[in-house]
Amino acid sequence: MSDRLLAATRKGLFLIERTGRKSVPWEITRTSFLAEHVIITLPDRRDGSIYASLYHGHFGSKLHRSTDQGNTWIEIAVPTYPKQPEGEVQKDMWGRTIEWKLDRIWALEAGGRDEPGVLWCGTLPGGLFKSTDHGSSWSLVEALWNDPRRMEWMGGGADLPGIHSVCVDPRDSRRVTIGVSCGGVWVTNDGGATWNCQADGIWSAYTPPEQKENPNVQDVHRVVQCQSNPDALWAQHHNGIFRSTDRCASWQDVSHLKSLSPTSFGFAVAVHPGEANTAWFVPGVKDEHRLPADGKVVVARTRDGGATYDILRNGLPQDHAYDLTYRHGLDIDESGDRLAFGSTTGSLWVTEDQGDSWQTVSQHLPPIYCVRFV
Amino acid sequence: MPHVVFTDNIQRHVACPPSTVGGGTVREVLDEVFSTNERARGYVLDEHGAVRKHMIVFINGAMIRDRQSLSDPVLPDAEVYVMQALSGG
Numbered sequence: 001m002s003d004r005l006l007a008a009t010r011k012g013l014f015l016i017e018r019t020g021r022k023s024v025p026w027e028i029t030r031t032s033f034l035a036e037h038v039i040i041t042l043p044d045r046r047d048g049s050i051y052a053s054l055y056h057g058h059f060g061s062k063l064h065r066s067t068d069q070g071n072t073w074i075e076i077a078v079p080t081y082p083k084q085p086e087g088e089v090q091k092d093m094w095g096r097t098i099e100w101k102l103d104r105i106w107a108l109e110a111g112g113r114d115e116p117g118v119l120w121c122g123t124l125p126g127g128l129f130k131s132t133d134h135g136s137s138w139s140l141v142e143a144l145w146n147d148p149r150r151m152e153w154m155g156g157g158a159d160l161p162g163i164h165s166v167c168v169d170p171r172d173s174r175r176v177t178i179g180v181s182c183g184g185v186w187v188t189n190d191g192g193a194t195w196n197c198q199a200d201g202i203w204s205a206y207t208p209p210e211q212k213e214n215p216n217v218q219d220v221h222r223v224v225q226c227q228s229n230p231d232a233l234w235a236q237h238h239n240g241i242f243r244s245t246d247r248c249a250s251w252q253d254v255s256h257l258k259s260l261s262p263t264s265f266g267f268a269v270a271v272h273p274g275e276a277n278t279a280w281f282v283p284g285v286k287d288e289h290r291l292p293a294d295g296k297v298v299v300a301r302t303r304d305g306g307a308t309y310d311i312l313r314n315g316l317p318q319d320h321a322y323d324l325t326y327r328h329g330l331d332i333d334e335s336g337d338r339l340a341f342g343s344t345t346g347s348l349w350v351t352e353d354q355g356d357s358w359q360t361v362s363q364h365l366p367p368i369y370c371v372r373f374v
Numbered sequence: 375m376p377h378v379v380f381t382d383n384i385q386r387h388v389a390c391p392p393s394t395v396g397g398g399t400v401r402e403v404l405d406e407v408f409s410t411n412e413r414a415r416g417y418v419l420d421e422h423g424a425v426r427k428h429m430i431v432f433i434n435g436a437m438i439r440d441r442q443s444l445s446d447p448v449l450p451d452a453e454v455y456v457m458q459a460l461s462g463g
Contacts, residue, residue, distance in 0.1 A: 056387065056417075058426065059384065059387060059416075059426065059429075059458070060417065060420065062387075075413060080421035081421055083422055101420050101421060
C-alpha cells in the first residue's frame with residue numbers, strides 16, 4: 001500500500017503524502033522544479049530513486065535524478081540521436097521531414113528487478129533508448145529505429161510519432177512491450193535486438209478502410225500490463241478499449257459502447273496488479289472535443305475483462321467539470337486498492353477503495369501530465 | 375579575445391557567467407566556453423552541435439548565419455551574445 005504519490009505538472013513536480021492530518025488525508029508535502037515543465041516522473045521501486053523529465057522549450061529536454069526522495073536532484077544525461085546518414089532524408093506519412101533529434105521524452109520506465117540501473121526511455125520522434133547505468137548514459141535501440149516499418153508511424157497528439165508506453169515483463173526482463181502514437185504495439189523478446197508489431201485485432205475508425213486494420217498505424221494512447229499475469233495487457237486506443245490475453249498475439253475490442261457509456265474515448269488506463277480482468281479508464285468525449293461527457297468527471301471500471309463496466313462518480317465533480325486526463329495521468333499502487341488521477345485543469349483525486357469513492361487532493365494544481373505512486 | 379555573454383534566462387538552469395575566451399569562429403568560441411562548462415552545451419546546442427531551434431547567437435549585435443556548423447567568424451574584440459528566441463519554448 002503506497003502512502004506517497006508524485007504529480008508531474010506544467011509548473012513543477014509535487015509530492016503528495018497520506019499524512020492523515022486533515023479531513024482529506026492526502027496533502028502536498030514537497031514541490032520540486034517549481035515553474036518548470038515536468039513531463040514525466042519515474043519512482044524507481046528497485047532502489048528508491050526518483051527521475052524527472054523536464055522540457056524547457058528553448059533549452060530542450062533534460063533528465064534529473066534524486067536519491068533522497070526529491071530533496072536534492074542532479075541532472076543526468078538525456079538520450080541523444082546519432083547523426084543521420086549523409087544525404088538520407090526521412091519523411092513521415094504526411095511528407096514532413098523527421099529529424100534525428102530528441103524532441104522530448106514521453107516514457108520513462110524501470111527495467112526488470114533483475115536489472116538494477118536499467119531504464120527505458122521512449123521519445124518523440126519515435127526512438128526508444130536504454131540505459132544500464134541509472135541514466136548516466138543512453139543507447140538508441142537501433143533495431144527498432146532502423147526498422148523500415150517505422151516510416152509508417154505518424155504523429156497523434158503531437159506532430160511527431162512518439163513512444164509513450166514501455167512495459168517490462170516481470171517474468172523475463174528481455175520481453176518488452178511498447179505503445180506508439182501512432183504506430184501500434186511493438187514487442188521484443190530479446191531485450192530489443194528484434195521487434196514485431198503486434199496489434200492484430202486493434203482497428204481504427206479514423207483511417208481509410210484500407211488502413212483500418214493495419215496494426216502499424218494504430219493510435220494506441222496507452223498500454224499497461226498486469227504484473228501478476230503479464231500475458232494480459234490493456235490498451236486505451238483512440239477509438240476504443242482493447243485487451244490482449246496472449247501477450248499481444250491478438251487483441252479484442254472490449255469497448256462495448258453502450259455499457260461503457262458515456263464514451264470509450266480516453267487516454268489513460270490502469271490494470272489491477274493482481275487481477276488481470278480489472279482495469280480502470282478515464283473517459284472523455286472523443287477526439288474533436290476531449291472533454292468529460294456532460295461536464296461530469298467519471299472513471300470507468302471493469303472487473304470482468306471488459307464484458308461490463310461500472311461508471312464511478314462518487315466524490316468526482318458532476319457539474320460543469322472540464323477535466324481531461326492525459327495518458328500518464330492515472331496510476332494504481334501495488335496493492336491494487338489505491339488509484340490516483342490528475343487532470344489538465346489541475347485537479348487531483350485519490351481513491352482507497354478501487355474507485356468506489358474518490359477524495360479531492362487539489363483543484364488548483366497546474367495542468368497535470370503524469371501521476372505515479374512511489 | 376572574444377567576450378561571451380549568456381542570457382539571464384539560462385542562469386536558473388545552469389550557471390553561465392560572462393567569459394573571455396579564444397577562438398576565431400562561433401564553434402571555436404563556444405567549444406572553449408563549454409570545455410569548462412559541459413552541462414551548458416546541451417542547453418544551447420542540440421545533440422549534433424547545431425544551435426537549438428529556439429536559441430539565437432549574436433556577434434556584436436548581428437545574428438549568426440550558420441546555425442548548423444557555427445562557422446561565422448568572430449573577431450578578437452567581438453562580443454558573442456547567446457539568448458533564447460522569443461518564439462517557442
